[in-house]
Amino acid sequence: MRVKQLILSLLFIFSIVTSSLQASSHEAPTTVEEEKKEYKPKSIGELASSFWETTGINAILDTNDGEMTAEPAGSSSERLMTAFESSLGRIIMILIVFALFYLAIAKNFEPLLLIPIAFGGLLANIPLAHMGGEHGMLGVIYNMGIANEFFPLLIFMGVGAMTDFGPLLANPKTAILGGAAQFGIFGSLIGAVAIGFDIQSASAISIIGGADGPTSIFIANRLAPDMLGAIAVAAYSYMALVPVIQPPIMRWLTTKEERRIKMGVQRKVHRLEKLVFPIVVIVLSMLILPESTPLIGAFAFGNFAKESGVVDRLSDTMQNSLINIVTIFLGLGVGSKLAADKFLVVETMGIMIIGLLAFSAGTAVGVLMARLMNKFSDKDNQINPLIGAAGVSAVPMSARVVSRVGSEERPGNVLLMHAMGPNVAGVIGSAVAAGVLLSIFK
Amino acid sequence: MEVNLLGESFKFMILGMGVVFLFLLVLIWVMKVQAQIINKYFPEEVPKVATPKSSQDEEQKRVAAIIGAVSEFRKNKQNKV
Incomplete structure (x- = not known):
């Protein structure tokens, strides 16, 4: 009995050694054979060793197994994965994915997007399955709607169907704040160039400052498709962090008296005004x-x-079923770009820093612009400068943050509707800014 | 030729912020004009909302309806039993 066990385990170890030797001696890893292979009888050792080669443990341990990066077949950027990418890189990415799960579930950070994105990232990092490749599930989703910029537009349609322009129509001048906050985009563009990005990638990164997921994905896909995963993850995680990032900046740039300014009740907006508005914008x-x-x-x-x-x-379909379906696809598709070979690059760190800078700059300039506007308007027509922070779109999160900070300073001071004005103007502003960037690189 | 990327990005900023503000300023102007025109030529909707019916009337009607419903319900219940 003992002897038998010993022999078996020896056999097992032997098979591991031979398999890894064989694997490393492979020169052309993907030789496609058209005709069906003739089946040859195999010993149990051979079976075990060939099975071992297809396990994930082997794929992770054996660093030169000739796995290719997930690119459309024949594309110029397709290459062998480096040893780091196919082993430790995967493990790091899977840990990052778990961190994203934690943020989404325990901290409730944009769970609707972070869960699909993170799960897509988990699937994309499975060795040998090629889920992010051209014929993998994630790759199919990616090519179906992200590579051609279709999904972000569908999301935008749903957001449009959810948005009420009433607050903006009631107080048109607050649109200025939505414009000022777009400084986050162009200010961080300079920052990104300063730390060494080329100008086209810098533009794609800086659009994170628009605080608008679909817009970021739309632009990233046109200007820097390789960075899409990092840009989307940065955009959505900072949007989720709006309640953490914005309040300190808002408090720092305003005085207590300014934060306590009360704004009157908004006028009632005629139904026709709301109906005509989208036509006017277009x-x-x-x-x-x-x-x-x-x-x-x-x-x-x-x-x-x-x-x-x-x-x-x-409109009900657009703001519910359609946007939900597209969110699933969009999240998984973006997640496919969380593969180690795409995400674990030096640029990702830069993208995260620039993204934070962009959000902060947008918030700051929005608030400062509101103060500037108060200087030029009469006493009884003052606006609370806090609502300037809502100019970085992130609908409706930043408007809620503004409302919360406002009511902390003065209980009963409800700024939510007033903040929605700059908020929705910010959406238009960042779409315009995106258009400007696209027109430059046309 | 050496390109000054920082200078370029600064130009991008001027252009971008300029266009964004231009767009929104025109939008503000159009919103104001549109509000004036619409409220001048189609003002009927505003007074309708501004003058709700006398609340006493409404209240009495509501009470009558409730009483009716309750008595109807009781009648049905008695019939069943």
Whole structure:
């Protein structure tokens, strides 16, 4: 009995050694054989060793097993994975994915997106399965709607159908704040160039400052598709961190008196104004910046369907079923870019830093612009500078943050509706900024 | 030729912020004009909301309806038993 066990275990060890030797001596790892292989009888040792070669443990331990990075077949960037990417890199990525799960579930950070993105990342890092490759599930999703920028537009349509422009129409001048906060984009563009990104990648990264997931994905895909995963993850995680990032900046740049400013009740907005608004926006973008019309057009369509009041079924689908379905696909597709060979690069660190800078700069300039506007308007028409922070879109998260900080300073001071004005203007502003960047690199 | 990337990105910023503000300023102007035009030519919706019906009438009607419903319900219940 003992002898038998000994022999078996020896056999096992032997098979491991031979398999890894064989694997490392492979020169052409993917030789496609057209005709069916003739089946040869195999000993149990051979079976065990060939099975061992297909296990994930072997794929992770054996660093030169000739795995390719997940690119569409024949693309120029397709290459062998480095030893780090196919072994330790995977493990690090899987740990990062678990950290994202933790943030989404325990901390409730944008769970609707972080869960699908992180799970996509988990699947993309499974060795040998090639899920992020051209014929893998994630790759199929990616090519279906992200590589051609379709999904972000569908999301934008749903966001449009959810948005109420009433607060902006009631107080049009707050749109200025939504514009000022776009400084986050262009200010961080300079920062990204300063730390050594080339100008096209820098533009793609800086759009994180628009605080708008779909817009970021849309631009990243056009200008720097390799960085898409890192940019999307940065954009969504910072959007989730808005309640942490914004309040200190808001308090730092305003005085207590300013934070206590009370704003009156908004005027009632005529239904026709809301109905005409999406048309006005689309005509303006047609005249000034047709490059931004994919984003603004989808947004305006969703909003028009909602405000028309006669196609509730369609607007209901856009803001519920459709956006939910697309969110699943978008998340998994973006997650496929969390593969170790795409994410664990030096640039990711830079993207994270620039993203934080972009959010902070946008918030700061929004608040400062609100103070500036107060200097030029009369005493009884002052705005609370806190609402400037809502100019970085991140709908409706930043508006809620503004409202919370405002009511902390003065209980009963509800700024939510006032903050929604700059908030939705910020969405339009970042879509316009995206259009400008696209037009530069056309 | 050496390109000054920082200078380039600064130009991007001027252009970008300029266009964003231009867009939003025109938008603000259009929103104001549109509000004036619409509220001038289609003002009917505002007074309708501003003058709700006298609340006493409404209240009495509601009470009558409740009483009716309750008595109907009791009648049904008695019939069943």
